[in-house]
Amino acid sequence: xxxxxxxxxxxxxxxxxxxxxxxxxxxxxxxxxxxxxxxxxxxxxxxxxxxxxxxxxxxxxxxxxxxxxxxxxxxxxxxxxxxxxxxxxxxxxxxxxxxxxxxxxxxxxxxxxxxxxxxxxxxxxxxxxxxxxxxxxxxxxxxxxxxxxxxxxxxxxxxxxxxxxxxxxxxxxxxxxxxxxxxxxxxxxxxxxxxxxxxxxxxxxxxxxxxxxxxxxxxxxxxxxxxxxxxxxxxxxxxxxxx
Amino acid sequence: xxxxxxxxxxxxxxxxxxxxxxxxxxxxxxxxxxxxxxxxxxxxxxxxxxxxxxxxxxxxxxxxxxxxxxxxxxxxxxxxxxxxxxxxxxxxxxxxxxxxxxxxxxxxxxxxxxxxxxxxxxxxxxxxxxxxxxxxxxxxxxxxxxxxxxxxxxxxxxxxxxxxxxxxxxxxxxxxxxxxxxxxxxxxxxxxxxxxxxxxxxxxxxxxxxxxxxxxxxxxxxxxxxxxxxxxxxxxxxxxxxx
Numbered sequence: 001x002x003x004x005x006x007x008x009x010x011x012x013x014x015x016x017x018x019x020x021x022x023x024x025x026x027x028x029x030x031x032x033x034x035x036x037x038x039x040x041x042x043x044x045x046x047x048x049x050x051x052x053x054x055x056x057x058x059x060x061x062x063x064x065x066x067x068x069x070x071x072x073x074x075x076x077x078x079x080x081x082x083x084x085x086x087x088x089x090x091x092x093x094x095x096x097x098x099x100x101x102x103x104x105x106x107x108x109x110x111x112x113x114x115x116x117x118x119x120x121x122x123x124x125x126x127x128x129x130x131x132x133x134x135x136x137x138x139x140x141x142x143x144x145x146x147x148x149x150x151x152x153x154x155x156x157x158x159x160x161x162x163x164x165x166x167x168x169x170x171x172x173x174x175x176x177x178x179x180x181x182x183x184x185x186x187x188x189x190x191x192x193x194x195x196x197x198x199x200x201x202x203x204x205x206x207x208x209x210x211x212x213x214x215x216x217x218x219x220x221x222x223x224x225x226x227x228x229x230x231x232x233x234x235x236x237x238x239x240x241x242x243x
Numbered sequence: 244x245x246x247x248x249x250x251x252x253x254x255x256x257x258x259x260x261x262x263x264x265x266x267x268x269x270x271x272x273x274x275x276x277x278x279x280x281x282x283x284x285x286x287x288x289x290x291x292x293x294x295x296x297x298x299x300x301x302x303x304x305x306x307x308x309x310x311x312x313x314x315x316x317x318x319x320x321x322x323x324x325x326x327x328x329x330x331x332x333x334x335x336x337x338x339x340x341x342x343x344x345x346x347x348x349x350x351x352x353x354x355x356x357x358x359x360x361x362x363x364x365x366x367x368x369x370x371x372x373x374x375x376x377x378x379x380x381x382x383x384x385x386x387x388x389x390x391x392x393x394x395x396x397x398x399x400x401x402x403x404x405x406x407x408x409x410x411x412x413x414x415x416x417x418x419x420x421x422x423x424x425x426x427x428x429x430x431x432x433x434x435x436x437x438x439x440x441x442x443x444x445x446x447x448x449x450x451x452x453x454x455x456x457x458x459x460x461x462x463x464x465x466x467x468x469x470x471x472x473x474x475x476x477x478x479x480x481x482x483x484x485x486x
Binding site for chain 2: 028051056057058059071072073076079080093096097099100104107110114117118120121122123128131135138139141142145147150153155157208243
């Protein structure tokens with residue numbers, strides 16, 4: 001099946017978690033809004049958001065079209081793709097554990113976004129810079145360590161070892177955690193450098209995902225958009241000043 | 244099976260979405276942290292959060308213990324309970340649609356929480372009051388209408404009619420949407436009163452859930468905690484002043 005991914009064309013954003021899964025699974029897919037020509041581009045994404053492409057009504061991108069089906073919500077799309085493409089086991093007990101990890105990764109991603117948009121996602125960063133500084137300080141001091149400690153512990157507790165979050169094989173949650181780790185290193189390089197030594201397992205996971213042949217090929221292709229100050233992970237030096 | 248729910252004992256919070264599902268399904272459950280005596284109360288919740296109650300490690304409450312299994316993340320717990328207790332169909336296609344709606348409800352809940360805690364969840368409201376005012380204004384002007392419009396449209400598009408979000412029977416997503424609607428009416432009474440006439444289907448859903456015998460009995464019992472200024476839905480008149 002050829003999937004259609006609907007996401008904003010100029011940022012990694014939440015669409016990137018879907019792209020990484022599609023790439024690792026070697027799925028055929030079209031990144032609809034990045035494509036030019038008739039029936040593509042952002043107008044097509046807007047049609048989808050307006051519910052004029054069939055299927056169930058999505059609230060926001062990323063959106064995946066799989067034949068006649070339309071799925072939205074990052075974690076939900078990954079749950080769907082996981083068992084179909086061997087990025088999650090079929091047994092429901094383990095699927096729900098992976099999904100729980102994915103939802104926790106999603107919460108962390110939301111909190112990263114809030115560091116530069118604590119007042120309104122519709123306003124520019126420059127319009128909430130002072131508040132962003134306070135929010136980022138709290139995030140780096142209190143929230144981020146809590147999340148990183150948690151995932152490091154989950155890795156340590158995986159009875160199958162092997163360096164993945166669960167079981168002996170890579171899952172979509174490992175791919176998403178990789179994305180968060182490289183995103184955090186982009187956005188908060190000083191904080192992450194300092195924290196590094198405490199999170200050896202997280203660092204090993206990041207390197208293990210990065211070394212996977214399909215991921216490596218993807219990261220080197222022009223399908224991988226660069227990090228930038230328009231996405232979730234933004235590097236504003238003032239947000240970690242003095243750290 | 245007798246379930247154990249682990250959640251903060253004095254607020255509805257995110258635990259309430261689980262309580263509503265357990266009550267509607269007439270499940271036997273213990274609200275562990277609200278119970279007194281040995282092996283109960285908040286110390287037991289803290290043991291669970293420390294990973295000393297067995298099962299997979301949770302990041303935050305609500306947490307559900309189902310026999311030897313430990314599940315966390317509100318939407319994930321509901322997905323698990325849904326098919327087991329007839330609050331969701333068994334067919335995966337429809338399960339994922341309900342889950343997508345639940346995750347969107349969860350996003351709205353997160354945004355409601357941010358209206359009174361835009362800077363840091365660990366600080367008091369009073370320490371971020373000015374920022375809360377800006378955030379709440381944006382939420383009420385831009386975000387809330389977007390969510391309410393969306394759910395009203397989903398209700399209108401349900402081919403089975405009947406007033407539920409999907410299909411002809413109540414699901415856990417309907418129960419959660421009910422909770423959000425009564426919570427919003429508590430937190431932002433003026434805004435919700437003004438918006439009311441535009442959302443007839445949402446209002447009908449709220450009333451339909453409220454009228455269900457088990458929900459009605461629950462709401463009148465002392466198992467239902469009251470709304471308060473310590474939960475997600477808080478009534479701070481200044482946050483909708485002048486509206």
